[in-house]
Amino acid sequence: MRKLLRFTTATFLLACASTTLPAAAQTTPIKIGFANSFSPPGNVIGGRESKVGGEIALDMFKAQFGPKVDGRDIEIIYEDTRGDPEASRSAMEKLVNRDKVDVVVGCNHSSEGFVLSRIAHENKVGFVAMNCWADDIRQQKFPEVFAVSNYTSRTSYAVTNFVKQQGVKNFLMVAENTDYGLAQIKMIEADLKRDAPDVKVSTKIINKTSRDMRDEILSIRQNPPDLIGVAMVAPQGFLFTAQLDELGMPPSEQKVIDIGGFVDQAGFWDNVKGAGVGLYAYVLDHKSNPVTELGAKVQAEYRKRTNQDPTRFILQGFDTTWVALMAIKESGGKSREAIIQALRKIRVVGSRGEIFFTDEPLFQQWPNIPFVVGQMEKVGQPPSESKVVFPPPSSKK
Incomplete structure (x- = not known):
């Protein structure tokens, strides 16, 4: 009898285990x-x-x-x-x-x-x-x-129309050598050629890992454009802005627009300080949105x-x-x-x-990305509170 009890108990435990495994899965x-x-x-x-x-x-x-x-x-x-x-x-x-x-x-x-x-x-x-x-x-x-x-075509729309609005004739884009940077300036250049053929567009490519861009800035200073577009991310965008100021081309005097979205990243003002005043920026999080x-x-x-x-x-x-x-x-x-x-x-x-998600303008893309082009007016100002320059409220896209 004792042997039979041991056998049935073991069989019962095995049966319980077989039923709990799927539940565990x-x-x-x-x-x-x-x-x-x-x-x-x-x-x-x-x-x-x-x-x-x-x-x-x-x-x-x-x-x-x-x-x-x-x-x-x-x-x-x-x-x-x-x-x-x-x-x-x-x-x-x-x-x-x-x-x-x-x-x-x-x-x-x-x-x-x-x-x-x-x-x-x-x-x-x-x-x-x-x-x-x-x-x-x-x-x-x-x-x-x-x-x-x-997406880059939305950024290109904003920058192209800002260039037209500002009456820019000589536009220089400085970009990091990444898929983003190269594709972004190529698209903006093509859009300007189509929509504003009188604008002279030039480009300067900088290595993504470069932290000292003074030589490139000195060459820009020899023949300054009407507007500099910076297609970089942080921290490189921070450094480029600060070095512009260091070499006598602060955004308060030389028109500069952040295309890469670095102005609304933590640490911007800590790194650029007063050099950020006057900077234009493509802003994706603004209080007007x-x-x-x-x-x-x-x-x-x-x-x-x-x-x-x-x-x-x-x-x-x-x-x-x-x-x-x-x-x-x-x-x-x-x-x-x-x-x-x-x-x-x-x-x-x-x-x-x-x-x-829709397939227009791009495949499986959320199309309604809110944005403005804003201008930074004082040290420490959040990009969300920058002065809106484009688009005008009546024409916001």
């Missing part, structure tokens, strides 16, 4: 991969701030909809792309193949965006781009790739967590993650393909407006 977390530049030479400032935006999105999602989707927890796995294509490849392959993430968000630089997009396409995993501006990424038309970020109720909450939460004013990277990191979370909710996180299908149909209020 069902509780595997739903994973969001967050690939961004958290160390040099990438945009570390933007990477770190966007990470906080992603964390706020996940916390708000759990508070509003509960901690689980279809009985599964949600977690974010962060990987450093360093703003480098090779590091981006390693980061994305780890997320997709080793971590088995369900969807990927992030990307600060277009050079890494091309790599992340290609790997997303090859592995049939959804990818929501946060800050990769290059139109060429969208023009690959990968069905897995979506973008809530600004509509603010959603959710966006106001995100900004307040960021201030609470960091005791600092939010930048566009906070909102971009939030929106990218929020869109992915809502697609997970709509699809139940059942599969990578289900999340991709949910992304195609998504319409959700984010921090900067209602987000949805």
